[in-house]
Amino acid sequence: MSPRTDLKSRIARALAAHAVRVAEPHDAEWAKAMTHEQEHLPPAASALSWALGCVSVSYRGRLRAMRLPDPLRSVALLMIFLLCLTPACWNFIYITLSTAQGYPLSPGARLIFGSATLIGPIGLAAAVWTLSSPSHRPGTMFMVVLWALTAWAITMLRLPAQYPLLTHVKPGTEILTILLNFVLLPGLGVSLLQRLDARRRRPAD
Amino acid sequence: MERRRRPSRHTLALLDALIQRPRAWYYGYDLSRVTELKSGTLYPILMRLCERRVLESKWQPATQEGRPPRHMYRLTSAGLIFARDSLAAQPAGRRVEPPGEYA
Numbered sequence: 001m002s003p004r005t006d007l008k009s010r011i012a013r014a015l016a017a018h019a020v021r022v023a024e025p026h027d028a029e030w031a032k033a034m035t036h037e038q039e040h041l042p043p044a045a046s047a048l049s050w051a052l053g054c055v056s057v058s059y060r061g062r063l064r065a066m067r068l069p070d071p072l073r074s075v076a077l078l079m080i081f082l083l084c085l086t087p088a089c090w091n092f093i094y095i096t097l098s099t100a101q102g103y104p105l106s107p108g109a110r111l112i113f114g115s116a117t118l119i120g121p122i123g124l125a126a127a128v129w130t131l132s133s134p135s136h137r138p139g140t141m142f143m144v145v146l147w148a149l150t151a152w153a154i155t156m157l158r159l160p161a162q163y164p165l166l167t168h169v170k171p172g173t174e175i176l177t178i179l180l181n182f183v184l185l186p187g188l189g190v191s192l193l194q195r196l197d198a199r200r201r202r203p204a205d
Numbered sequence: 206m207e208r209r210r211r212p213s214r215h216t217l218a219l220l221d222a223l224i225q226r227p228r229a230w231y232y233g234y235d236l237s238r239v240t241e242l243k244s245g246t247l248y249p250i251l252m253r254l255c256e257r258r259v260l261e262s263k264w265q266p267a268t269q270e271g272r273p274p275r276h277m278y279r280l281t282s283a284g285l286i287f288a289r290d291s292l293a294a295q296p297a298g299r300r301v302e303p304p305g306e307y308a
Contacts, residue, residue: 027252030248030251030252032276033233033248033262033275033276034233034244034248036273036274036275036276037232037233037234037244037275037276039272039273040232040234040267040272040275041234045234045238049243049244050243050244052245053243053244053245053246053247053248054244054245054248056245057244057245057248057249060249
């Protein structure tokens, strides 16, 4: 076995073990079924791709089991989301208008600003949609945001690199944007997920 | 009343694969190969179909030493009827192509 294949196989095994660890107790047997099957794949099959599928199934199962908080807490969460996402929304509109008016953006800046600022409108819409209706699952919201951001980032990368660096942004805006979108919002998202995950574990719920 | 959605394209592909030999047991990988579904798509369908008693599953001890046991799947009697009905209800243009080879 080549070192590259060996590394891939070790990563696949680590991912499979992770999938079993994060699986809901209800899905534990299924997680085992998937990861055991991985040990029987023929050499030509991609164990890594199989393992990634296992991880995805375990996380989706776990997200599905989460429960939204009561209405009062939902409103409080919505207010926090509004406070955090409104600057990102404004940033998105500002950058879109600036680009439309011909202000230049480098491909790197497009990727960072584009994907980061898009968190604003998508996140806001997803948060309102999820929190306003108890029947909507948070897992769906996070998947939608994740896929939309990935698609956006890929689109940004594939656009022709004909613009030089963004020049009209006020000093400090980049740092604020990066802090808001890559520190504050993910932090908020993670804490929300932890909160929902903790609720899932309570037998009374 | 339980809401029954029409089976998805992927579910139909899986049912079509299983119905070729209705009493045979299949491994997850074999089903993945025949239906060309990735594990992340295939297993949630298997889980759902087992939950609805369309499929039954069992563990089979590994034939090779040092390997873990494997999960196997097959249609139940009710599942066979469900599979036939679901596949028959497909519009002619959307028929699932029968795969050439089964494990």
